[in-house]
Amino acid sequence: MDYTPKILVVDDEKDLREILQFNLSSEGFDIDVAASAEEALTMPLEEYHLILLDVMMGGISGYKMADILRKERELDVPIIFLTAKGSENDLLTGFNVGGDDYIVKPFSIKEVVVRIKAILKRGKKTEKPSSLIECDGLMIDLNRKSVSIDDNQIRLTRKEFEILSLLVKSKGKFIARHEILNRIWSDDVIVTERNVDVNIARLRKKIGNYGAAIKGRSGYGYCFDYQN
Template sequence: MENEQKILIVDDEKDLCEILQFNLESEGFSIEIANSGEDALKKPLEEFDLILLDVMMGGISGFKTANVIRKERNLEVPIIFLTAKGEENDVLTGFNVGGDDYIPKPFSIKEVVARIKAILKRGTSNQNTGNQILYDDLKIDLKKKTTSIDGVNVNLTRKEFEILSLLLKNRDQYINREEILKRIWQDDVIVTERNVDVNIARLRKKIGDYGSKIKGKSGYGYCFRS
């Protein structure tokens, strides 16, 4: 089937991989399996629509594998972490290394399928293709670090560009200010949550009508509403 979406399952529990493979193939997905992070990194990862990635594996961890995918390979393929670890710090680590979702074990297969479909639907709506994110006439080129609306370049600062990219990748999901600071400013200890508000205010003005789609909610943070 030409439009069959490809998912890579990375987990050292072979029985679990077989269960996931059977159920996901029943849902119409094309599945490949890697039983370690090292094996996963040998595959043509750019060909997959989504990666299910276990955190606790022998050899390199899922977090390290995700970091290589994001930082060294510069790939935007959605990543869902599967792990027995459910502490808040582990969740934050997962998002900090570029994870899109986090499902603690034990989980129901129905929940995994629902999460996968939600993320793939979001990616299709946004038309994330390789190094680009398209939303209507708004285009972000992640490789060239450029933004344009209806073909006209929009001059964003690095932080504005990164915030817009983050919000569009996670469309319709609120991201709190603390998380935005961690993911955009990282180790810069001088900035405060006020810096997030200021940059988003400037960003809203620069992207015209699309600025109204960036919603703020007290206690929740910001999201890009479709």
């Protein structure tokens, strides 16, 4: 891989967290850990390429956390559930709340590594060139829903990605905040123009020097105006 995958391990078993962190780090992954879903939800989850998520934890369960990520946070980061339960109903529940894979305990580290690599590889498939929007070192892949700067992947939320894509495709043209709302947020969601401002503020920070190219103008909205 031409990047170091960043993975978050969420499990309330300290020994298992340490085993996974040590072994996966040895495999070349960048590993962070959280002892609970509550702790994990305070972390910058949009920065991770994959989450290993225990199902049975005190407080917020793995299923509930996955549901929060998919529905409230609108994150599409891949999730592999770790659990001692492997019935058909458990598997269906995991996939229904947005899981990408399911590993039943006890498991071997080799199995975990193989599953991780298989999921990460899915996002590396070659897409048609027409799906790409390029601006100097900034590249937006509309098919893979990914953004990279100088070949380094940038983790954005779904709304941040859609806003950036909209602005860059309309380079140099101001788009009103209410138009951004109508095009990015569905009609059945109650949001205000402040949501646009908050998402753009976060987006500017994440895309570094390109953030300054997102210009805001009172009464006109926002535009992407990048000069080499």
